[in-house]
Amino acid sequence: MGKVEIRMDFKEELKKYQEIVNKHLEEYINKEKCPEELLNQSVEYSLMAGGKRLRPILVIATYELFKKDIETCMSYAIALEMIHNFSLIHDDLPGIDNDDFRHGKPTNHKQFNEATAILAGDRLLNNAYIVISEELKKSEKEELPKKIKILEEFSKAVNQMIVGEFVDTEFEGKQISEKYLEYIHKNKTGALIILAVRMGAMLANASEEDLKRLTSYAEKIGLAFQIKDDILSEEGNQEILGKPVGNDKRLEKCTYVSKYGLEKAKEILNGIIKEATEELEIYGEKAQFLIELANYIENRNK
Amino acid sequence: MGKVEIRMDFKEELKKYQEIVNKHLEEYINKEKCPEELLNQSVEYSLMAGGKRLRPILVIATYELFKKDIETCMSYAIALEMIHNFSLIHDDLPGIDNDDFRHGKPTNHKQFNEATAILAGDRLLNNAYIVISEELKKSEKEELPKKIKILEEFSKAVNQMIVGEFVDTEFEGKQISEKYLEYIHKNKTGALIILAVRMGAMLANASEEDLKRLTSYAEKIGLAFQIKDDILSEEGNQEILGKPVGNDKRLEKCTYVSKYGLEKAKEILNGIIKEATEELEIYGEKAQFLIELANYIENRNK
Numbered sequence: 001m002g003k004v005e006i007r008m009d010f011k012e013e014l015k016k017y018q019e020i021v022n023k024h025l026e027e028y029i030n031k032e033k034c035p036e037e038l039l040n041q042s043v044e045y046s047l048m049a050g051g052k053r054l055r056p057i058l059v060i061a062t063y064e065l066f067k068k069d070i071e072t073c074m075s076y077a078i079a080l081e082m083i084h085n086f087s088l089i090h091d092d093l094p095g096i097d098n099d100d101f102r103h104g105k106p107t108n109h110k111q112f113n114e115a116t117a118i119l120a121g122d123r124l125l126n127n128a129y130i131v132i133s134e135e136l137k138k139s140e141k142e143e144l145p146k147k148i149k150i151l152e153e154f155s156k157a158v159n160q161m162i163v164g165e166f167v168d169t170e171f172e173g174k175q176i177s178e179k180y181l182e183y184i185h186k187n188k189t190g191a192l193i194i195l196a197v198r199m200g201a202m203l204a205n206a207s208e209e210d211l212k213r214l215t216s217y218a219e220k221i222g223l224a225f226q227i228k229d230d231i232l233s234e235e236g237n238q239e240i241l242g243k244p245v246g247n248d249k250r251l252e253k254c255t256y257v258s259k260y261g262l263e264k265a266k267e268i269l270n271g272i273i274k275e276a277t278e279e280l281e282i283y284g285e286k287a288q289f290l291i292e293l294a295n296y297i298e299n300r301n302k
Numbered sequence: 303m304g305k306v307e308i309r310m311d312f313k314e315e316l317k318k319y320q321e322i323v324n325k326h327l328e329e330y331i332n333k334e335k336c337p338e339e340l341l342n343q344s345v346e347y348s349l350m351a352g353g354k355r356l357r358p359i360l361v362i363a364t365y366e367l368f369k370k371d372i373e374t375c376m377s378y379a380i381a382l383e384m385i386h387n388f389s390l391i392h393d394d395l396p397g398i399d400n401d402d403f404r405h406g407k408p409t410n411h412k413q414f415n416e417a418t419a420i421l422a423g424d425r426l427l428n429n430a431y432i433v434i435s436e437e438l439k440k441s442e443k444e445e446l447p448k449k450i451k452i453l454e455e456f457s458k459a460v461n462q463m464i465v466g467e468f469v470d471t472e473f474e475g476k477q478i479s480e481k482y483l484e485y486i487h488k489n490k491t492g493a494l495i496i497l498a499v500r501m502g503a504m505l506a507n508a509s510e511e512d513l514k515r516l517t518s519y520a521e522k523i524g525l526a527f528q529i530k531d532d533i534l535s536e537e538g539n540q541e542i543l544g545k546p547v548g549n550d551k552r553l554e555k556c557t558y559v560s561k562y563g564l565e566k567a568k569e570i571l572n573g574i575i576k577e578a579t580e581e582l583e584i585y586g587e588k589a590q591f592l593i594e595l596a597n598y599i600e601n602r603n604k
Contacts, residue, residue: 086424122388133450
C-alpha cells in the first residue's frame with residue numbers, strides 16, 4: 001500500500017483501500033461466526049453491503065502519513081466500521097427512522113426481521129470491543145497506555161454518536177435552532193470521523209501538533225460529510241444512492257438544506273472542504289490522498 | 303464490608319451489597335449524564351428500577367473470598383450490571399419479547415418510546431466499555447495484562463448472551479430439543495453469571511485451581527437461576543414478580559417447565575444448587591455468603 005512514484009488515479013487508490021478493508025472484514029466474519037447461521041448472515045448482510053468504508057480508510061490513510069505498516073491499525077479500522085454498521089442497522093429500525101432501503105437493498109430488519117436486526121446491531125457494537133481487546137492482548141506492553149487511551153476515545157465517540165442519533169430522533173418534525181443542528185451533525189456523524197483520523201494518528205505516534213492539525217481536518221470533513229448527505233437526500237439520484245430521495249422532507253428532518261436552502265448549503269460545504277484541505281498542506285505529497293478524499297466527500301454522488 | 307464475627311442475617315448482608323452497587327451506579331449516572339435529559343432519564347429508569355444486582359454482587363463476593371479492597375472490582379461490577387440492563391431493555395422491545403412490565407413498572411419503551419429504549423440500551427452496552435476503559439487508564443502497568451484478559455472475557459461473554467437471546471427468539475413457538483434448551487440457558491443467562499464470578503476471582507489474583515472451582519460453581523448457579531426463572535414464570539406471584547405470570551406459555555417459549563414439567567424442574571434445580579454449594583466447601587466460613595446466595599437463587603420469589 002506504500003505510495004508509488006507515479007500516483008494512481010484517486011478512484012483506483014480508493015478502491016484499493018476498500019479492498020483491504022473488505023478483506024479484513026471478511027476475515028473477521030469467518031473467524032467470529034457464532035453457531036447461529038441466521039445471525040451470522042444478518043451481520044454479514046449489513047457489513048458487506050457495499051458501504052464506502054470512509055471511516056476505516058481514514059484510519060489507514062492517516063496512519064500512512066507517518067508509518068507504512070498498516071496491519072498495526074487494521075483492528076481499529078474494522079472495529080470502527082463495525083460500529084458504523086451497528087448504527088445504520090439500529091437507525092433504520094421501525095422504532096427509529098423506519099427505512100426500507102440502504103445501499104440499494106432492503107434494510108436489515110426488512111431482509112430478516114426486527115429481532116434479528118436489533119440483535120445483529122447489538123452484536124456488531126459489542127464485537128468491535130472483542131476485536132480491540134484481542135488486539136490489546138497481542139500488543140507490546142509499552143504500547144498499552146497509548147492503546148488504552150485510544151480505547152477510551154473509541155468508547156466515548158460511540159457514546160457521542162448514540163446521543164447524536166437520539167437528538168436527531170427527538171427533533172423529527174420540529175423546528176430546530178442552528179445550535180442543535182450543529183450539535184446533531186457534530187455528534188451523530190462527526191464523532192466517528194474525528195475518531196478515525198485521531199486513531200490513525202495516535203497509533204502512528206503522531207506529535208501533539210500533528211494530532212491537533214489532523215483533528216481539525218477531521219472536524220471539517222465530518223461536518224462536510226453530513227452537509228453533503230443532506231444535499232444528496234434532497235437532490236441525489238435515487239438509483240445511485242440506493243435509498244429513497246426526499247425522505248428527510250417526508251420525515252421533516254432537520255438538515256442543512258431545510259435550514260439554509262440548497263444553494264447556500266453547497267456554498268457552506270465548499271468553504272469547509274477548502275479549510276479542511278488547507279490543514280494538510282504542510283504534509284505535501286504524502287497527504288494527497290487525504291486531500292482528494294475531502295474533495296471526494298464534496299463531489300460524491302452516493 | 304469485611305465479614306464480622308457474628309454473621310449478619312443473609313438478607314441484611316444482601317441488602318448491604320445491593321446498596322454498595324446502587325451507590326456506585328448512581329455515581330456513574332451522575333457522572334455520565336449526556337446533554338439529553340430524556341435519554342439520561344431512560345437510562346436511569348431501567349438501571350435504578352430495583353433489580354436484584356445478582357451479577358455485580360457475585361463479582362464483589364467472589365473477590366472477597368481472596369481480598370478485602372472491593373473498590374478494585376467495582377468498575378467491573380457496575381459495567382456488568384449495565385450490560386445486564388441493556389439486555390433487559392432490548393429483550394423487552396416489541397420486536398423481540400414485546401413485554402409491557404418489568405420489576406412492576408412499565409418497560410422502558412412503554413415508559414418512554416421505542417427509539418429511546420433502543421438507544422438507551424445501546425448507550426448502556428457501550429458505556430460499560432467506557433467504565434472499563436477508564437478503569438484501565440488508572441491501573442498499574444503490571445495489572446494490565448490480567449485486566450486486558452478480563453476485558454476480552456467480558457466482551458466474549460456479552461456476545462454469548464446476545465447469541466443466546468437470538469436462539470431463544472428463534473425457537474419461540476417451536477418444539478425444542480434438550481440440547482438447544484441447555485444452549486440457550488448456558489448463553490443467555492449463564493455467560494454473564496460465569497463472567498461475574500470469574501472477574502471477581504481474576505481481579506483478586508485467584509489461582510488457576512480456585513478459578514476452575516469457582517467457574518464450576520458459577521456454571522451451576524447460572525443454570526439454576528434460569529430454571530428458577532422458568533418456574534417463577536409458571537407459578538410465581540405476579541405482584542411480587544412485577545411482571546405477568548404465564549407469559550412464557552403465551553409466547554410458547556421453551557423452558558425447563560415446558561420441557562420437564564414443574565415438579566421435575568424443581569427437582570433438577572435442587573440437585574444443581576447442592577452441587578454448586580459443594581464446590582465452595584473448601585473455603586469454609588469465608589464462602590458462607592456465596593453458599594447462601596445459591597440457596598437464595600433456589601428459594602427466591604422474584
